[in-house]
Amino acid sequence: MSIIDLLHSLLKEKVPGIHATRLQALMAAVQAGLKGASVSITQLGRSLSGPAYIKHKIKRMDRLAGNYHLNSERMEIYGAMTRWLLQSLPMPLILIGWSPLTTDQHQQRLRAALPAGGRSVTLYEEIHPVKKPGNRRIQQRFLRSLQALLPADVAPIIVADSGFR
Template identity: 40%
Template sequence: TRMTFLLVGQLSQPVLHVDWSDLDTFKGLFLIRASLATQGRSLTLYEQVHCLKTKEKPETHRVFMNNLKSMRPEACKPIIVTDAGFKTPWFKLIERLGWDYVGRCRSNTHCLKSGTDTWLPIKRLYGLATSNAKNLGKYLLAKSVGHSTRLVVYWRKAKGRKDKTVSGDRERKSSQSRSCAEREKEPWLLATSLTQAARNAKQVTTIYGTRMQIKESFRDLKSGLNMNHSGTRNQKRFKVLLL
C-alpha cells in the first residue's frame, strides 16, 4: 500500500492498466493485476490470484478496485485502461469510483448513436476508421445496459507480423492464437469517459496504446520468472511465489 501511494502520489491522473492472465498451464489459476504506465514495462501496483470460479466476476472486480482505491491519495483520479475482455459493467464500476476509463470494444456488442433509434453491431463502425484517430461522439453501449459513453475509432498500421507459430509454422493451430491474430487486424474502437475537451481522439488512442506494457510484464512473469513451470496448482502457494 505504501509503495502504491509513493508511485502515484504525485500524479493527479496516472494511467493504470488492469488485466487478467492465466498463471499455470492447467488454466486453473489466474492473476488480475493493476499496473502504472511508464516509459518501459508497467510497474505493478496491486494484484490478486483467483481460481476459475472467481475469475472475471463482477464481485471480484468490485473488491479488487475498491482495494486499489484505498491505496492511492484521494486527489489521485486515474485513467483505467483495459482490453475488450472488460465489458460495459466494468465501465460503470470505474465511473462509480469517480475515475475515468479507456477500453476497447469488440465482439457482439451493439451500440446506439445519440439522437438516433437504431441499434447497430459495433463492427459497423469499423468502416469509419482511418490512420487518423476519429472522435465518433456519444453512443449507448449494450442494449441490456444502455451505458452512455464516447467512442473513438482508429486504424493502426499493421506491424507486418506473419501468421506463424513460435516454431515457424505458417498455420496457427490454437483457436486462441487465431483469435489474437484476428484482433490485431481490426481497428481500435475505444470507449472512454474522457471528454473531448479533456483528451482529443489522438490522445485517447495514445493512452490505450500503452496497454502493451502490462502484456509485456505478464510475459516476463511467465517466461523470465518461469511461472509456467512452477508445477503448483495451489492458490496460496502462487501468492507466495508472486511476492
C-alpha cells in the first residue's frame, strides 16, 4: 500500500465529513508535493498528473488552498494524522519553534513537529503576522490546540526554541 493510499484510507475513516472530491484533490496535492521540487500552488499544479492543461491544474490547487470547508476540517485532519503518527509512542519528542514563512518575513510559522530520521514531520502549525512571535497568549493557545490533537495516553517531551517562552 502506497503512502497516498494509506493517507487516503486514514482520512476517509477518521474525518468522515470530508467530501470525497475534496479528499481526492487533497490526495492529488500530496502526490504532487512528493513529486515536485517545492510546495507552492504553482509548483503543485505543475506537478499534478493527468491530461489537463497546466493552467487548469494550477487553478485546481488554488481552489483547494482557498477552500473554506478544507480550512474548517483542518483540525480534524491534523488530529487524525497526529494520533496515527503517535499511536505507538508513549513519550514522543515534539519540537516547537517559530520560523519565517515568507522571504520578507512578514509571516511567521509556529510549528510542532516530530523528529524522524534526520527530518521532521509536522504535527500541527499556525501562521501569524511578524508582530506575533514570542506572544505568550498565542503560544499558550497553540499548546492547548496541540494538546487537543494528542492521544490521551501520550506524555510528550516538548523541546522549544528560544523564541518560544
